[in-house]
Amino acid sequence: MFSILNWHKDNERKIHFYSKKGVNSYSYSSLIQSIHYLETDFKNRGIKKGDVVALMFPTSLELVATFFALWKIGATPTFLYPPIRLGKIDFWLEKTKHCLKEVDARFLILHDILKMTGNSLPIEHFSVSLKEIDSFESYPSSFSLKEIEINDKEIAFIQFSSGSTGSPRPIEIPFSALYANIKAIIKALNIKEGTSESCVSWLPLYHDMGLVGGFLCAIYAKASLTLIEPSQFLACPSLWFKAISKMKATVSVAPNFSLGLLSKRFKESDYEGVDLSSLRVLMCGAEHISNETYSKFYRFFSPYGLSELAFTPVYGLAENTLAATFSKASSVAKAKYFDEAALKVDKIAIATDHGRELFSVGFPVEGTQIEILDDCGESLGEAHVGEVAFFGSSMCANVKRDSFGRIRTGDFGLLYEGELFILGRKKEVLIINGRNIDPVEIEQVASKIPGVREGTVMAFSSTKNQKDSEEIIVFLEQAHSMSDKGLSNLKNEIKKDVLKEVALTVSEIHVFKKSSLPRTSSGKLMRVKAKELYESGKYLSLEGGPVVDFFSKYIALFKLFVFYPLKKKMAYDKRS
Structure with missing residues (x-):
């Protein structure tokens, strides 16, 4: 270099x-x-x-x-x-x-x-x-x-x-x-x-x-x-x-x-x-x-x-340095429709003129091979839904591999005509009444409702209220300030549209101020963390008061530059 x-x-x-x-x-x-x-x-x-x-x-x-x-x-x-x-x-x-x-x-x-x-x-x-x-x-x-x-x-x-x-x-x-x-x-x-x-x-x-x-x-x-x-x-x-x-x-x-x-x-x-x-x-x-x-x-x-x-x-992950699959440069990106029921029930991709729309993320890059695995780690054929795994010359040094040298990604996907299509994260799949539901399906419906801040909807399931069955919970951020009536109307619209388009009932919707929901350092929404916050009760939606306000920013600055350094020094003095 x-x-x-x-x-x-x-x-x-x-x-x-x-x-x-x-x-x-x-x-x-x-x-x-x-x-x-x-x-x-x-x-x-x-x-x-x-x-x-x-x-x-x-x-x-x-x-x-x-x-x-x-x-x-x-x-x-x-x-x-x-x-x-x-x-x-x-x-x-x-x-x-x-x-x-x-x-x-x-x-x-x-x-x-x-x-x-x-x-x-x-x-x-x-x-x-x-x-x-x-x-x-x-x-x-x-x-x-x-x-x-x-x-x-x-x-x-x-x-x-x-x-x-x-x-x-x-x-x-x-x-x-x-x-x-x-x-x-x-x-x-x-x-x-x-x-x-x-x-x-x-x-x-x-x-x-x-x-x-x-x-x-x-x-x-x-x-x-x-x-x-x-x-x-x-x-x-x-x-x-x-x-x-x-x-x-x-x-x-x-x-x-x-x-x-x-x-x-x-x-x-x-x-x-x-x-x-x-x-x-x-x-x-x-x-x-x-x-x-x-x-x-x-x-x-x-x-x-x-x-x-x-x-x-494109599709990439840190465990493969970055790139795993790339669409062909200088060609029109491919979006395909697949039969929804076949994907969810039979775990097979059948191309149709309507249904679940997915973008191809391309073909494996040079030196990388992609396989789709079932729950037992067996490699599946073309057009079968399973967990995406990879191996090749770009692999990281310290992540566990299976007996065939592959790293399992935790992503659900399929190969169709040699191209990879990603359906969602394995850990984030909702299982409702025996159906495997990608949270993105619910999130996309909710995101279309006026008043919802784009890119801030998180859907997850929980047994917090009913131990014998999973309920669907939605967290989202508001695009602008709303009255109590406005918040109520927003929630009703989301529940109505999710029921109509995905045939699922949303049990609870919690609305937050901007920049309140947990994200990774790269800006990805953390559904698992949101579920933890919900089940522990450690969250404050608008119904319970603002999460981040003007005063709390000063508290944060005080913690960062005064309280934590002082606490660190006191601990050091005590050891001395």
């Missing part, structure tokens, strides 16, 4: 950071100088080969330089997400401590703007700010990085599973798996290395899709790279397409919810002069892909030059 960074430097390439203020561009020469400076600094601080070092940064030059500096030393980076939602500090702190313990991290390195955060965590920490570096006079512009000897089995980095169905698990990615997956992605997208390809990504680097798909792939393919801080995208979604237009991006990547966010906040005035005709590939993955969301998105942005051929559904 260091020889590739040198190539970027020798070809006078730059790495770009796009924001509302414009573009900040840094030469690869300055990046390499920063890497060398930080490598020396980190060694002086005691970081050595084999150490696991946790990183907590916004998307920035400091993060990029720190990541590569740790590689130079032979240390293993792992990414933690910063405290984004102030109302959920306790939840964030619990998860962060869990992650630090799971990987036995020796150091935590933070961006300078987050340096006080480290005081709340039980680990040696320090901050980094390249603004503090006075000059690089000791490293001339011709300075290059020496390639280092790396054993293929050495761990490149540790990423965490999303944690959508439980606690995040550490996933160790060997260099051999990383490079195999990067090469498979480049081949699947028909990227010609060193050409005029340009990638724009707003995805966080603590997410596998952002780290591998949007960052490392672009550098390895010798493409131009533009990064956007995720919080800036969420605050102003049009930034993403403005960056694509300005940088003439050919490749970008995003989960389904971001397409819905762009459509929801669409204002014609935000896109004046935007041209998306350069975009050849828009990878979409990380969560259920909705044809309704995509169709609405395409209607809004096709007038700006967005090609229907660009939309590329």
Whole structure:
């Protein structure tokens, strides 16, 4: 990888950071100088080969330089997400401590703007700010990085599973798996290395899709790279397409919810002069892909030059580094209808003109094989529904495999004409009166009702009230403030439509304020966690009062910067 960074430097390439203020561009020469400076600094601080070092940064030059500096030393980076939602500090702190313990991290390195955060965590920490570096006079512009000897089995980095169905698990990615997956992605997208390809990504680097798909792939393919801080995208979604237009991006990547966010906040005035005709590939993955969301998105942005051929559904997971299956680049994405009863009862896919609509997420990437398994682990044939499993050259190092060397994903799916279709998560399937129900079916119906905030509906089953049978419970966030009568009408509409379209009775619906429901670091809804909160009674919907209000944000700040550091110090003093 260091020889590739040198190539970027020798070809006078730059790495770009796009924001509302414009573009900040840094030469690869300055990046390499920063890497060398930080490598020396980190060694002086005691970081050595084999150490696991946790990183907590916004998307920035400091993060990029720190990541590569740790590689130079032979240390293993792992990414933690910063405290984004102030109302959920306790939840964030619990998860962060869990992650630090799971990987036995020796150091935590933070961006300078987050340096006080480290005081709340039980680990040696320090901050980094390249603004503090006075000059690089000791490293001339011709300075290059020496390639280092790396054993293929050495761990490149540790990423965490999303944690959508439980606690995040550490996933160790060997260099051999990383490079195999990067090469498979480049081949699947028909990227010609060193050409005029340009990638724009707003995805966080603590997410596998952002780290591998949007960052490392672009550098390895010798493409131009533009990064956007995720919080800036969420605050102003049009930034993403403005960056694509300005940088003439050919490749970008995003989960389904971001397409819905762009459509929801669409204002014609935000896109004046935007041209998306350069975009050849828009990878979409990380969560259920909705044809309704995509169709609405395409209607809004096709007038700006967005090609229907660009939309590329994909399927990936941290346990396979990232990519498992990719749709064919530069071809129209396939959505198929399957007979609903056959899928649920007979567990067989029969194509029809109506029924359950599913997007193909493509064919296995090079070096990866996909199988569909029954409950006994036997491989099923074409068009049979079962658990998705995989094996190949991109597999992680530390996740349990079965006797055939396969990793079971926990996802239900099927292969049809060689392409993979995903139905849902095995742990999240609702079993109602003997029927296996994908919660997405209920969630999609509820999401159509005016007043429901898009992408915030969670359906799960519970025996809390009736021990002998499962009831359907729905959590959702409101799109805007509503009166008691408005909330009552909203719930009645959802119950009526779910009964009509899915033939199921919803027992309870709980409505929450914005940004109140549990999500993973990558934004996925946590149905299992929501069920835990419901059954323990540890939740507050609007009927019971606001979950996060203005005052609670100050409480959260007090906890993060005063209470927890003080508690940590008192514990230390007591031990002394």
